[in-house]
Amino acid sequence: MEVVGTCGKGTLSSGETSNKPSITSIYDDVVVGLEKDAEIIMMKLIRGTKERDVITIYGMPGLGKTTLAIKVYNNPYIVNYFDVKAWCAVSQAYNRRTLLVEIFKQATNNKIKIKEDDDVADMLRKVLIGNRYLIVLDDIWDVKAWEDLGICFPECECGSRVMVTTRIEEVTKHLQHHSDPYSLSFLTSEESWELLEKKVFRGESCPPDLLEAGLQVALHCKGLPLVVVLIAGIIAKTEREASLWLEVANDLSSLALGEQSMKVIQSSYDHLEDHLKPCLLYMGLFPEDHKIPVDHLLKLWMAEEFVLNAGTENMEEACRVCMSDLLNRSLIMVSGMRFYRDVQYCSLHDVVREFCLRKLTEDKYMQVAVPFNPYKHLHSTESRLCIYIHDDLVKQLDHSDYQLDKIPMLDFKETNSLEFIVHPKLNTWNNQYSNPLDLLVKLRFVRALHLMDVELPDSWATAIQSLTELRYLALCVKQFELKWISHLYNLQTLQVKSSEKLRLRAATLSEMTKLRHVKIDCFFMVWENNEQESSSTGMLEKMKSFGTCDIRLDNMNARFWWRFPNLEELGLSVKDVPEFPLFPIAEVHSHLYFLSLEFSLMELFNLVGWERYFVFPSNLRHLDLAGCFLTEEMVLNIARLKKLESLKLLVGFPFGRSESYCWDVTNVEFPALKYLGLFFVQIEEWKASEASFPVLEKLVISGCSDFKEIPPSFADIPTLRRIELTNCIDSLGVSAMNIRREIEENTGCDSLQVVIEK
Known part of the structure; x- marks a missing residue:
């Protein structure tokens, strides 16, 4: 990689991102003393x-x-x-x-x-x-x-x-x-205070009445950055009173340095609301240094009912608030961001993970979750007794033929009410046992199964018949039919990977009224619909995200998507030319904020004209398009999306079969667009005015071998902070550097970062 330009200390502003509350710049690493x-x-x-x-x-x-x-x-x-x-x-x-x-x-x-x-x-x-x-x-x-x-x-x-x-x-x-x-040395007392102040007040100065107490807290952190950060997470949530801060400082002074990190984490843990504690401990079950996909983790939290409001329509929002709280307290770390400043991966510091595992071990792999069942026991004082299935417990379960009272680590008699929480990574199971289903068939209270790492035998459907408490199911199988799992009425998340063609009936899907997230990756999928089903099949109002790798839409009823009125994310890889618009009435999907459409390159030239009656849902924030012509009508349809913040175009052609591929958006405005990605788009010339992308922050161009120049008008975009070029011709890099140079001459600030990768 070659970096030919740098930016100053500025960062991309997140702004208002989507209907979905973003986990964005709430955790910005503050580097002090290094x-x-x-x-x-x-x-x-x-x-x-x-x-x-x-x-x-x-x-x-x-x-x-x-x-x-x-x-x-x-x-x-x-x-x-x-x-x-x-x-x-x-x-x-x-x-x-x-x-x-x-x-x-x-x-x-x-x-x-x-x-x-x-x-x-x-x-x-x-x-x-x-x-x-x-x-x-x-x-x-x-x-x-x-x-x-x-x-x-x-x-x-x-x-x-x-x-x-x-x-x-x-x-x-x-x-x-x-x-x-x-x-590596400890922080000085001045550096400790600088870090504490930045973490607590987020760029603002400490009020004078808190200064002395703040200095005392910093001094007692004994120069350990992790302790400073964790303590900042505690006092940022307390009232801004000097007496309360001094109490924190006095508590710190009694800790020996050797165990200081662990005890500070214990203090942070004690200050957590009850529902956040199992959320944190659950993360300790993932492997060391594992980058945990946030979307995956939140769905597991929902399945385990760790999160308050789990019975409402705002389950996903409640989970994102919990994630934000843990990030704000610096108990978990951001380890990967999406291009639109949303957290994609998170992880645990080694010391925090060690604390979580110690805590689980102390509790003999049992953890009381609050609320344990928000549907029935929201105000109950009874505890929901759970066992985290660690690898060594798996061996004992198998050895004892699931006679729970024979397992030494379980020193209690009442086992009928146990709820099992499966290890998020089943590596040991997959390697040690040829058929992990044999280990699960008796665990009647399992709520989450993630078995994507191994293709299951054909007996999988029979094996999970008794697992009626499942909320989360991810499978890798050869054959799949929706009717095989239609009895799982509590299922919220369904993820299927299959090597064969799937036929799914919408009527069967509608029986699973609690489904919220569906992702299907298969050879290709066909919906089997008829008019009788269309009139009788109900709405799936809880469905939030739906995605499929390959789907044929030719036999699909045009009103099918109306059954998902509250859909927020949709991703389709379309294998034929649709004979109808996907969104006949765009207003039906007013909650849809993310849309990804990929069209078959084999059908590319047959797509010309389809965009004439294609209308995108008006509240889209993020749009990915692959394999389509960027005709004037398509571009105008995109520009009508006044809230669109990110646009990714992959393998596209401007203006159809023209000999010269010129993408002219001079008279088109994308008013809210912050991110623009062009990947293998066949552009030879690009025309744009200073008003075309008024708030653009990041431009990414990759694999555009004939693309010679970025429009000079990009130098007049005041918000532009980063340009990334990968596998592009030299003249494109020259134009990017010219834009950077002009911005520096006009503003006196090197605010634009240019990255060129060959």
């Missing part, structure tokens, strides 16, 4: 020996080792200096091949496919040799990890570097080459 450390590490990377060197950063958990490494790794100078860069999290439990594959993918920009029998280590050595490379191995626990991986990083005199973070000082001695290990 500037000097970053300079030292950078000097170690770019100066010194030409031989390969290992730069180690070590220190206790919570000091910011990974944060420092990220800060250096993403520095534009470092990005330019090294030919090849790759980052991987090693952690305590790791798989050598998996890590090497990840490094290889990053080193080759994922351009070379890896086969199952390939020698990845040898392939990686060949890619790295002769190049000046930077490899980051984050969170190494054992020398063996270096012995497994380090042999794949060739010795050469190119100035290559391997940067390692570890909490184990003994590891640094074995890794030391030319440079001395770098011990």
Whole structure:
């Protein structure tokens, strides 16, 4: 990657994003006290020996080792200096091949496919040799990890570097080459206060009456950034009174430094509302350093009924509020953002995850969830008794033939009311047992099954007949019929991956009145409808998201989507030319904010003219279109979406079969568009005025080999902050730099970042 421009300290503003409450800029990493450390590490990377060197950063958990490494790794100078860069999290439990594959993918920009029998280590050595490379191995626990991986990083005199973070000082001695290990220091009292103030007041200054108490709190954090951040999450939620803040400081003063992180997390945990506690502990069940998909996690929370308001139409909103609360308290971290500033992945700091696992162990894998059943017991004092199914409990369950009173860790007699919460990642089950269904058939109270990692045998439908409490079901199967699960009346989320053609009857779907999220990935899917069903089939008013990989719409009733009046997200890969508009009356879907449509390239030229009667729902915020012509009517249909914030166009052609593919939007305005992505769009010329994209923040262009120039009018867009170009011709990069230069000359600020990747 080559970064040819940088931005200042500005960030993209999130603004008002969608009908869906966004989890956006509520968690912005505030880096304090690492500037000097970053300079030292950078000097170690770019100066010194030409031989390969290992730069180690070590220190206790919570000091910011990974944060420092990220800060250096993403520095534009470092990005330019090294030919090849790759980052991987090693952690305590790791798989050598998996890590090497990840490094290889990053080193080759994922351009070379890896086969199952390939020698990845040898392939990686060949890619790295002769190049000046930077490899980051984050969170190494054992020398063996270096012995497994380090042999794949060739010795050469190119100035290559391997940067390692570890909490184990003994590891640094074995890794030391030319440079001395770098011990990360604690924050000074001034730096601790600076970080605390920024986290609590979000850019504002501390009121004078709280200053002394705030300084006392910062002082008692003993320079540990993680403690500062967690304490900030606590006091930000308390009343702004000096006496309350001093109580926090006094509590901190009694903690020994060795257990300080853990006890501060306990304090943060104690301050959580009851319904947030199981939400946090549940995340500890995911593997170490796992990037948890937020959409997936929220659906699991709903299935387990962890969240207040779980019985209302606002279940998703309630879950997003819980996620925001945990982010605000810095108990969970953002580990991936969508292009429109929404959190896509989250994760737990190692210390927080360790706390969660300790807490679950102390409770003998049992956790009281509140509310345990909001439909019946919202004001009840009875507890819902749950068991988290960890890998060792799985073995004991199987060994004891599910005689729960024979399992040593379960020292109680009343087992009939137990509700089982399945481990979110069933890796052990998949590897150890050929048929995980045998282990589940007796767990009558299971609410969530995620079995996408292994194709189940044909007996799957029979095996889950008794699991009537299921709210969440994700399956990978050869054959699937909706009638096989129609008895699961409580089902909220259905995800199916199938290698065969599926035929789904709308009438059967309508029986499952609590369905909220459906995603089907199959060879292709056909809806079997008839007029009698259309008149008798009811509305699925709870349906929020619907997506399918391949769908044929030719036999589908034009009024089908009217059954989903509250749909918010829709994604379709259409395998034929529809004979009717998808949204005959756009106002029916006033809640739809995200739409993704992909059309078959085989049918591309037959699509011309279809857009004439295509009307998008008016409240769309995010639109992805693939495989269609950008005719004047289609562009105007898009421009009519006054709330549209992001537009992604993939494999499109402007103005049909014209010899010269010119996309002219000079007289068209996209009033709310903040993100525009053009991927493999066959544009040769692009015309736009300064009024075409008045609030655009980010432009991404990839694989547009004939596209020569970004319109010069982009220099007049005051909100533009980033341009990303990938696999484009040089003249496009020149035009981007000209825009950056003009903005700097006109404003005196280098606010535009330009990133060019070959």
